Amino acid sequence: MANRIRRRDFLKAGAAGVLGSSLLRAPIAFAKQKHPAFQLIAANGKFNFAQHKAKATGVMFYNQSIPGPVIRIPQGRESTILFNNALDEPSSVHWHGLRIDNAMDGVPGLTQQPVMPGETFEYRLTPPDAGSYWYHTHLRSWAQLALGLAGVLIVEEETPPLVDQDLIFAIDDWRLDEKMQMDTKSLGSMHDWSHAGRLGNVITVNGKTDQSYPVATGERIRLRLLNIANARTMNLLFNEPELSVIAVDGQPVKPFTPESGRVRLAPGQRVDLIVDMTGDPGERTLIEVVIGEYAYEVAGFNYDPIPKRDQMLDAPIALPQNPLQQTRLPDEFMQIPLRMAGGAMGGMRGATFEGREMGIRELIEHRKVWAINGIVGMPEKPLFNVRRGTAISLDVINDNSWPHAMHIHGHHFIYHKTPEFWRDTALFARGERGTMKFVADNPGRWLIHCHMVEHMAGGMVTWFEVT
Numbered sequence: 220m221a222n223r224i225r226r227r228d229f230l231k232a233g234a235a236g237v238l239g240s241s242l243l244r245a246p247i248a249f250a251k252q253k254h255p256a257f258q259l260i261a262a263n264g265k266f267n268f269a270q271h272k273a274k275a276t277g278v279m280f281y282n283q284s285i286p287g288p289v290i291r292i293p294q295g296r297e298s299t300i301l302f303n304n305a306l307d308e309p310s311s312v313h314w315h316g317l318r319i320d321n322a323m324d325g326v327p328g329l330t331q332q333p334v335m336p337g338e339t340f341e342y343r344l345t346p347p348d349a350g351s352y353w354y355h356t357h358l359r360s361w362a363q364l365a366l367g368l369a370g371v372l373i374v375e376e377e378t379p380p381l382v383d384q385d386l387i388f389a390i391d392d393w394r395l396d397e398k399m400q401m402d403t404k405s406l407g408s409m410h411d412w413s414h415a416g417r418l419g420n421v422i423t424v425n426g427k428t429d430q431s432y433p434v435a436t437g438e439r440i441r442l443r444l445l446n447i448a449n450a451r452t453m454n455l456l457f458n459e460p461e462l463s464v465i466a467v468d469g470q471p472v473k474p475f476t477p478e479s480g481r482v483r484l485a486p487g488q489r490v491d492l493i494v495d496m497t498g499d500p501g502e503r504t505l506i507e508v509v510i511g512e513y514a515y516e517v518a519g520f521n522y523d524p525i526p527k528r529d530q531m532l533d534a535p536i537a538l539p540q541n542p543l544q545q546t547r548l549p550d551e552f553m554q555i556p557l558r559m560a561g562g563a564m565g566g567m568r569g570a571t572f573e574g575r576e577m578g579i580r581e582l583i584e585h586r587k588v589w590a591i592n593g594i595v596g597m598p599e600k601p602l603f604n605v606r607r608g609t610a611i612s613l614d615v616i617n618d619n620s621w622p623h624a625m626h627i628h629g630h631h632f633i634y635h636k637t638p639e640f641w642r643d644t645a646l647f648a649r650g651e652r653g654t655m656k657f658v659a660d661n662p663g664r665w666l667i668h669c670h671m672v673e674h675m676a677g678g679m680v681t682w683f684e685v686t
């Protein structure tokens with residue numbers, strides 16, 4: 220084998236007139252070169268959400284695709300992603316869930332300058348943990364994310380479980396008018412901002428309203444579910460009996476079967492499933508989103524007439540542990556209260572905005588309707604500033620009429636209702652009190668915010684510093 224490669228290199232080099240012992244060093248020199256492994260270009264354009272109809276919708280997208288291209292990078296090694304802003308407004312890219320270098324976190328005003336139109340920014344990512352993550356704009360995300368700037372990022376395990384297909388379902392919703400055009404008039408609507416956020420009227424899986432996925436009886440599929448919507452919590456219903464959850468928010472969990480085939484994903488959350496396809500050959504099973512009393516078909520599995528195998532695979536499905544799973548939470552924590560207030564029917568009378576106490580009317584004039592600990596929007600001082608390695612308990616009081624999907628940058632945490640696994644985004648029901656516990660072990664300035672991005676824009680955002 221080595222001989223064959225050398226022989227080929229020799230021929231190529233010979234043709235270029237380069238000979239000698241440098242041939243053997245060539246691959247090393249190549250590895251040292253700074254070639255961007257990926258290039259992401261954000262731009263305006265047109266995209267077809269329906270597979271079989273030709274009514275293109277005006278969108279913002281990465282590399283002319285919705286969702287953006289799937290980026291697969293190795294665990295523990297550096298990958299370079301060159302971001303190119305071809306929009307006519309500033310943007311940035313945040314790598315949701317990755318415990319990476321703070322300077323690469325993609326938050327304008329906190330970790331980097333906005334990437335201006337025509338500019339580029341080189342993101343260098345060395346993710347310690349394998350798993351399913353995503354990337355998205357972190358500037359005016361109430362508009363840019365609503366228009367399409369999001370994609371899937373997979374950090375590959377060195378030894379993934381044995382499967383026949385590794386499928387991705389990036390689930391999103393869109394607010395479209397009757398001409399299938401983006402309802403841009405309602406972008407920034409204060410009603411959305413003060414209620415549940417921007418909820419769409421069209422749900423897509425991987426950018427399509429009507430996609431079917433070919434499967435075969437007996438196949439084992441790894442299914443990576445990602446909720447990349449602005450604000451809608453997706454209640455997915457699978458009509459397949461053999462489901463096991465193997466990862467949550469990218470992090471491996473002890474495999475378990477979700478109750479009644481349902482998986483709930485708040486905005487930003489991910490779940491990896493192993494699905495053993497037990498349907499009959501030629502059958503079609505539906506994947507549905509449950510909203511209230513109704514179930515809406517969002518995709519389907521189309522079984523091939525010929526089975527893949529007679530018996531289900533009997534290989535282990537558990538994922539290898541990530542370095543995160545080595546983290547031990549101590550018994551004692553620095554307790555930080557985090558009270559979320561505001562929104563419609565929340566009774567907030569006033570709060571501090573840009574260092575000044577304001578009544579609710581004045582706050583609304585500034586388009587600010589949510590507060591954390593009585594402060595609206597990014598405070599000048601961090602919520603807390605700690606030495607690296609400090610154990611933190613965020614004691615959350617969701618003191619308003621709405622659920623919120625709280626996301627912490629650069630860290631994963633233990634959410635009080637599911638102490639058996641780590642997450643980066645947790646859904647707090649209205650009125651819920653609970654904790655997010657973690658070790659602040661990644662130096663830098665990190666955001667904590669609601670991932671219903673209209674709530675973030677309306678003030679539900681703060682930050683902390685690890686030194």
Ligand SMILES: [Cu+2]
Nearest residue numbers: 623669671674
């Ligand atoms: Cu929220």
